[in-house]
Amino acid sequence: MKRTVGYTWRLREVMAVQRVFTATELVQLLHERGINLSASQVHRLVSGTPERLSLQVLSALCDILACTPADLVVTSAENAGVRRTGTADTTAQPPVVAKLRPRPARILAEE
Template sequence: MTKRKVGYIWRLRDIMAAQRVFTATELVPLLRDRGIELSASQVHRLVSGTPERLSLQVMAALCDILGCTPADLVTATAENAGVRKTAGGDLPAPAGVAKLRPRAARILPDA
């Protein structure tokens, strides 16, 4: 079974620009009108970065403000993860490797 690497693309800034909302500070009162109390710096982080967590209330408010759907704001990505090879790979160990064990050191007293 192939492992998959999943992620997402946060498209808030693109959707804002399409709706002619160009700054994060423009969103603060619009969010407040919908019962979402976020500081200007919190809204700036939403706009300029990619959030790891987002409440559905905030998502619904953003969709209402911008006239879009959650699918417009978040684009899911998925790709096959590369298979990591181990140092030994799938090859059997060469003959005699089991005999290559370190020997215990002996400490001799000073003469």
């Protein structure tokens, strides 16, 4: 069975709990830990969901915000729905066509 995996990036929420409200504050705090990212790079980390993230940056964020990686990244996995195809179920009965067709109109002659 196929599974669909995903994640939720919660940096902004964790920052708010620790009373760090702007990306500019985070730039300075990262710089103090030897992580030199531009303001636009940090803004993208805060406002978006990164596809890739260095472990150095993740470790620095955890140190700054006094949290664990599990607090910043919430993972999810669920079974993918099985797609139905036209050939998947050959034992099913086809619909009765007579019930689906409209009844023909009957035209009566005027008297």
